[in-house]
Amino acid sequence: MQLIREIAFLLHKEWTLELRQKYALGGILLYVLSTVYVVYISFVKIDPDHWNTLFWIIILFASVNAVTRSFTQEHSSRQLYYYTLANPIAVLLAKILYNFLLLVFLSLLTLGAYSLVAGYPIRQLTPFIWAIALGSLGFSIALTFVSAIASKASNASTLMAILSLPLLIPILATVIRLAKTGFIPRAGVEVPIKGDLYILAGIDMLLLGAALILFSFLWRE
Amino acid sequence: MIKKHFWKALAVLILLYTFIAGLLVPLKPGIVEMDPRTVQSGRNISFKVKGYNTHYMNSDIRAWLKMDEDHVLAASPILIQNDRDLKLIFGIPPFLPTTDKTQNFTLIIDSPVDGVHLLPNAVFVSQDSVNLALASLQWPPERITDLHEKAGITFPFRNILAETIRNIYFHVPMWFAMILLFLGAVIYSGRFLWKKNMQDDQRAASMIRTGVLFGILGLLTGAVWAKNTWGAYWSGDIKQNMTAICLLIYLAYFVLRQAYEDPDHRARVSAVYALFAFFAMIPLLFVIPRLTDSLHPGNGGNPALGGEDLDNTMRLVFYPAVFGWFLMGLWIAQLNFRIERLRERRLEEE
Numbered sequence: 425m426q427l428i429r430e431i432a433f434l435l436h437k438e439w440t441l442e443l444r445q446k447y448a449l450g451g452i453l454l455y456v457l458s459t460v461y462v463v464y465i466s467f468v469k470i471d472p473d474h475w476n477t478l479f480w481i482i483i484l485f486a487s488v489n490a491v492t493r494s495f496t497q498e499h500s501s502r503q504l505y506y507y508t509l510a511n512p513i514a515v516l517l518a519k520i521l522y523n524f525l526l527l528v529f530l531s532l533l534t535l536g537a538y539s540l541v542a543g544y545p546i547r548q549l550t551p552f553i554w555a556i557a558l559g560s561l562g563f564s565i566a567l568t569f570v571s572a573i574a575s576k577a578s579n580a581s582t583l584m585a586i587l588s589l590p591l592l593i594p595i596l597a598t599v600i601r602l603a604k605t606g607f608i609p610r611a612g613v614e615v616p617i618k619g620d621l622y623i624l625a626g627i628d629m630l631l632l633g634a635a636l637i638l639f640s641f642l643w644r645e
Numbered sequence: 646m647i648k649k650h651f652w653k654a655l656a657v658l659i660l661l662y663t664f665i666a667g668l669l670v671p672l673k674p675g676i677v678e679m680d681p682r683t684v685q686s687g688r689n690i691s692f693k694v695k696g697y698n699t700h701y702m703n704s705d706i707r708a709w710l711k712m713d714e715d716h717v718l719a720a721s722p723i724l725i726q727n728d729r730d731l732k733l734i735f736g737i738p739p740f741l742p743t744t745d746k747t748q749n750f751t752l753i754i755d756s757p758v759d760g761v762h763l764l765p766n767a768v769f770v771s772q773d774s775v776n777l778a779l780a781s782l783q784w785p786p787e788r789i790t791d792l793h794e795k796a797g798i799t800f801p802f803r804n805i806l807a808e809t810i811r812n813i814y815f816h817v818p819m820w821f822a823m824i825l826l827f828l829g830a831v832i833y834s835g836r837f838l839w840k841k842n843m844q845d846d847q848r849a850a851s852m853i854r855t856g857v858l859f860g861i862l863g864l865l866t867g868a869v870w871a872k873n874t875w876g877a878y879w880s881g882d883i884k885q886n887m888t889a890i891c892l893l894i895y896l897a898y899f900v901l902r903q904a905y906e907d908p909d910h911r912a913r914v915s916a917v918y919a920l921f922a923f924f925a926m927i928p929l930l931f932v933i934p935r936l937t938d939s940l941h942p943g944n945g946g947n948p949a950l951g952g953e954d955l956d957n958t959m960r961l962v963f964y965p966a967v968f969g970w971f972l973m974g975l976w977i978a979q980l981n982f983r984i985e986r987l988r989e990r991r992l993e994e995e
Binding site: 566569570573574576577578579583586587589590591593594597598623626627630631633634635638641642 | 838890891893894897900901904905910913914916917918920921922924925927928929932933
């Protein structure tokens with residue numbers, strides 16, 4: 425109970441912080457919109473396979489950019505202060521949850537903007553929404569944890585990209601395959617998406633478990 | 646002294662055995678090619694056959710084209726040109742005992758010296774029209790009997806693999822060694838986080854370094870093998886891709902180590918990353934490759950390792966090879982660890 429109260433409070437803190445530094449969120453929104461536009465300008469007409477791949481690549485880099493700052497935006501001594509006030513696990517979980525919500529919001533926004541300019545080839549929204557939800561969760565867990573690992577280095581953002589991109593590929597590959605089933609017409613054969621959903625959920629749980637266990641070794645300075 | 650180092654001698658001995666037996670034991674006799682591969686029914690056709698490791702001269706050779714147990718054609722006459730080349734003449738009846746327009750046949754050759762060897766799907770015979778009644782009259786009641794067994798120690802002959810089958814003693818053990826070394830690194834990383842002993846951190850780093858070396862060697866031996874059997878060094882096979890990603894994850898480990906100056910901090914962060922990366926690698930290595938088609942044996946309808954591809958003679962070399970390469974990996978990791986420690990000691994003295 426205590427943990428949930430702490431997480432709720434820390435979530436509120438993250439949101440307040442976001443509102444104070446509007447330029448960070450604005451920067452990412454602008455990044456998403458300009459990438460979508462660059463893709464549109466260079467392709468004009470996109471077939472569904474490329475549409476899908478490009479969509480997830482935009483999401484991938486937007487996510488890396490969005491989550492990098494989660495452990496670097498505040499000074500490390502203040503970070504330490506949080507750990508003494510609250511359970512460190514609560515700090516991590518709050519950041520994961522906050523980033524998850526942020527990534528879902530970013531994905532939906534990208535989906536809207538992308539569909540507006542590059543066409544809307546999706547026939548079934550259900551697998552696509554599942555892909556966004558479980559994919560964002562996996563991205564958020566892996567990226568938040570890697571951000572904690574990389575935060576103390578001098579060039580955290582480069583390190584972040586090097587460390588996280590290979591780790592995200594299993595999630596990305598499964599998400600792209602799952603999302604592809606969304607292009608099959610609704611009237612067509614029933615698409616088996618359960619297998620991919622279980623794999624994604626499995627990867628997410630595995631990463632979450634590893635992150636929760638390992639974080640207790642990481643936060644102490 | 647001897648007790649402490651015997652495993653290194655064991656590694657060298659096992660690998661010597663692997664190299665000698667793996668490279669010198671001959672392949673079983675086999676058939677490389679048959680020409681022509683597609684013919685029309687109802688003719689006498691002369692086929693050129695090329696053998697491999699065969700001794701056809703002065704031996705009593707028999708040859709058959711086999712459709713199934715009950716439908717077999719014997720070659721006559723058989724002209725022996727040299728130890729490796731045969732000319733076989735088959736009289737193929739106008740109608741085939743099948744309802745298909747085209748039927749494939751297996752070529753079987755038997756000789757007292759080489760034993761029986763065969764070429765699956767050696768020739769495709771097509772017929773203009775189907776007539777089962779006529780076919781049953783035209784086909785001779787021939788049976789394959791009294792086949793010879795080849796004695797001696799040999800590896801199996803597989804048509805596309807041929808001599809490259811020996812690569813199994815080098816390519817596959819690299820993966821076993823790599824996975825085991827990464828597992829060792831996980832254990833040492835965990836122990837470092839538990840006991841905060843700097844030596845454990847260095848041991849983990851050495852094991853990952855050696856594991857990456859074995860991974861690269863595995864990719865290289867695999868690429869050479871793929872060029873000879875699949876036709877290209879890199880075919881974008883799922884296992885090739887996953888391995889490349891896996892190596893990227895562990896190369897990032899070294900970038901991470903370079904990024905932190907303070908040894909204590911570096912050790913803790915890299916131990917945490919090594920553990921996290923190993924968890925992230927589990928779906929990469931064990932789940933996703935099983936769900937996707939692959940050119941590797943055991944995937945996408947290809948037969949798994951085992952059966953006739955890994956016979957008992959090969960097992961006698963393959964299992965020691967896995968063990969020997971793993972011991973060698975441990976030894977390399979240990980040497981690397983000691984070099985790193987000496988380097989550190991020298992830095993402290995300066």
